[in-house]
Amino acid sequence: MPKITINGQEIEVPPGKTVLEAAQLAGITIPTLCYHKDLSPYGGCRLCMVEVQGARLPMASCTLPASEGMVVQTETPKLADSRRTVLKLLLSAYYDRGDNANDGRENELIHWAKFYGVDIEKASLKAPRYEINADPNPFIYIDMNKCILCGRCVRACAEVQGRFVWGISERGFESKVVAGLDEPMLEARCESCGACVAYCPTGALENKLSIGMGKADEIVQTICPYCGVGCTVDLNVKDGKIIRVTSSPEGAVNGMRLCVKGRYGYDFVHHDERLNKPLVREYLLNGTQRPKGADRGKWVEVDWETALTITARKIAELRDAHGADSIGVLTSAKCTNEENYLMNKFARQVVGTNNIDHCARL
Numbered sequence: 512m513p514k515i516t517i518n519g520q521e522i523e524v525p526p527g528k529t530v531l532e533a534a535q536l537a538g539i540t541i542p543t544l545c546y547h548k549d550l551s552p553y554g555g556c557r558l559c560m561v562e563v564q565g566a567r568l569p570m571a572s573c574t575l576p577a578s579e580g581m582v583v584q585t586e587t588p589k590l591a592d593s594r595r596t597v598l599k600l601l602l603s604a605y606y607d608r609g610d611n612a613n614d615g616r617e618n619e620l621i622h623w624a625k626f627y628g629v630d631i632e633k634a635s636l637k638a639p640r641y642e643i644n645a646d647p648n649p650f651i652y653i654d655m656n657k658c659i660l661c662g663r664c665v666r667a668c669a670e671v672q673g674r675f676v677w678g679i680s681e682r683g684f685e686s687k688v689v690a691g692l693d694e695p696m697l698e699a700r701c702e703s704c705g706a707c708v709a710y711c712p713t714g715a716l717e718n719k720l721s722i723g724m725g726k727a728d729e730i731v732q733t734i735c736p737y738c739g740v741g742c743t744v745d746l747n748v749k750d751g752k753i754i755r756v757t758s759s760p761e762g763a764v765n766g767m768r769l770c771v772k773g774r775y776g777y778d779f780v781h782h783d784e785r786l787n788k789p790l791v792r793e794y795l796l797n798g799t800q801r802p803k804g805a806d807r808g809k810w811v812e813v814d815w816e817t818a819l820t821i822t823a824r825k826i827a828e829l830r831d832a833h834g835a836d837s838i839g840v841l842t843s844a845k846c847t848n849e850e851n852y853l854m855n856k857f858a859r860q861v862v863g864t865n866n867i868d869h870c871a872r873l
Contacts, residue, residue: 513579518586524577531559531572534585541585542594542623544601544712545661546573549760549767550670553662557597558623561585569593591627598624602634604684605713606656608643619712620659641687644719648696650703650775652722657715658688664707664716671710671768676701688715705774709758709767720775721747721755732759735773738844739851740764742773753777789818796821826862835863842869 512523517534524533529552534541544556552574560569564582569590572583584590601620624631641655665677665688676699680689691699708716727747735742743762747755756777758767779785790810794801796817802808813821829837840858842851851869858867 513577513581515577515579515581515583517583528577529573530561530563530570530575530577530581530583533577534572534583539585541572542626543573544619544623544659545663547663547667547710550663550666550710553666556601556659556661558594560590560593562587562590594623595627595629598627598629599634601659602629602631604636604640605659606636606639607714608639608656616714618714621713646690646696648701648703648719650705650719650771651696651701651708652717652719654715654717655687657713659713659715660686660688661712663710663712664688667706667710672702672704672706674700674702674704677707703771703775704769705771706768709769718755718775720778724749724754727754730757732761735769736845737770737772737776739847742769744769744773746777752781788812789815791818791821795825830862836866838862838864839866839868840864842867844869844871 512525514521514523515530515533516522517530517537517539520537520539522533522537524536528536531541531543531546541561542558544558545553546556546559554571554574557571559572561572561575562569562584563575572585598620602624605620621631624634636656639656643654643656644652646653660679662679665679668677669675676690676696677688678691680687680693690696690701697703705718708718711717726749728749731746731748733744733746735744742765743759745757745759746753747757756769756774758765758769758774760766762768789812791813792801793808793811796811796813826838840854840862842854846854855867858864
């Protein structure tokens, strides 16, 4: 493995790694904005510049391959001045209306501006350039006044989700991130997966369902309830309620990836009509005959043992009276493979029918 020296520390670097990755392996922080480990290197923000012995000018560490004998400095007065200039230039096209619209994540631009002592209020725009939240997408809140053209949303959409919704339009100071041909997101093939939101470093893209709700009191990691993939999700809980769902790089199956259901389909948890206990018709509980007509009597809450006993009895009665093929079984992608296998055995061997289907077949 090649050996390089960063800030006087000799480091063995696995082949194919960049200087930025080598520094991270050694616990050395190099400021970045356009870089993310899940995305291809971009080298656009110029914040990760480092001094390399023998090189005439500083070089972008996120795209610079680590090579044998390289001597690197990551934090010098010259680099600090350069980063302050970069941050001032980024802030010169940045406007935050100060309504705490972010979803509780740290604004990476503001973090580094404070770190390098940049006067944020003085450097920022005093009025917005773009209309806020003009896109009708029901899940994604857009404020391009906070966009710094880092390209992370563009690469996330293309490389993570494979939808190619976002792109950069115009040139120079007029450059801006647009969906499709500068059209509404949904018309540009957006699936509302929220990958662009997850990777945005400044809050230009946010979760519309949780705008203004602030930081969560706690993060509860669990498994998405919607399909059998088993994605890890982070439930952001505040005052005992889920205020948003975020993805975690620690997710073994999905990492930062989530679909629209996993990221935004959580409102059912606190819905007024959500069932928390099994319900059965009162006549089934009392063992009386089914009422005639459309009215089948009121629903009554029971425990699971009672509900399952009644269900098993009714299935057996229907099978005996009308034959096994009068019964059909629907399984679900929300179940595990093992649970679906059991339902297959239940249908074919217990009930005695081949009438079994699954939503994924459709």
